[in-house]
Amino acid sequence: MSRPVVVWFTGLPCSGKTTLAAETDRRLRELGLATSLLDGDLIRRTVSADLGYSDADRTEQARRAAALAAEEARRGKTVLVALLSPRRTSRAAARETIGDFVEVYVRCPLEVCEARDVKGMYRQARQGTLKDFTGVGAPYEAPERPEITLDTDQEDVPACVGKVIAYLEKAGHLTLSKG
């Protein structure tokens, strides 16, 4: 019925990665798929409790996320990963590890992300209290050829998730039963 795949949401803080991955996860489970949702914050609370936010630690965080995702996919799960993963090389390595990999660029202008500033982190980063914050004190390298690009400043959650579902269906990762 479906070929396991890892859908990897990357983007700036407050771009909408977690929201979109979680909603895609919910929709796929409704459609009867076995899924696994791996969020960066969740990984940091478990297997990456030893890591910080330096460039090297972020690379290691992405490596572990990719290894976890690959393992879940091997068990037949469709995996949704929401991870900042600011480095192109990290995402290329994840693609290499995983194989069936769909990179979703959650694209949103920095000023829009910063206006959302859900947890007040952009403000602290601008004030210098929060170092190495991606988009302010640390770089984000946008994907060059992502499978999917979602413009969260222009399209709402259902529209964005609809694009992901449509892509997965077209790519043979999901066979929707037509009611």
Add this chain to the structure above:
Amino acid sequence: MSRPVVVWFTGLPCSGKTTLAAETDRRLRELGLATSLLDGDLIRRTVSADLGYSDADRTEQARRAAALAAEEARRGKTVLVALLSPRRTSRAAARETIGDFVEVYVRCPLEVCEARDVKGMYRQARQGTLKDFTGVGAPYEAPERPEITLDTDQEDVPACVGKVIAYLEKAGHLTLSKG
């Protein structure tokens, strides 16, 4: 025009603490107040990077949050704290440290929080991957006499924030200019 105060949002994971604190912060700034938003995740990324999720570490996290909030209030800021702070003793200590303290119980049934499960953490906690997760593997002690209780399963964000603003005005922490 206003007497500085610390508004402390406590509640289960996914109850709505961050959303409500951030929206209250936004509204208060619109009203011309100097504010400071202290979110648990932000504090964990900065001054509490050495702490985990044991009972002792959570107590220390709440102690640091209270100290930071007290300092900001001393500088004339109205402070919004969004912190799980599952222990009554921690919140009582924060009240003691801070003085002008408004405890907001973000009340939401566990099953509703768990259904939201924004980052997939409840699921991982049920599967045993995520230890010490409040509400599943670790206790949450509900406030006994909070200044404000917000039922986020019944009322939407504007209604909840409206209650906080109304309380602050009544308590003399905010003098709204009547247009």
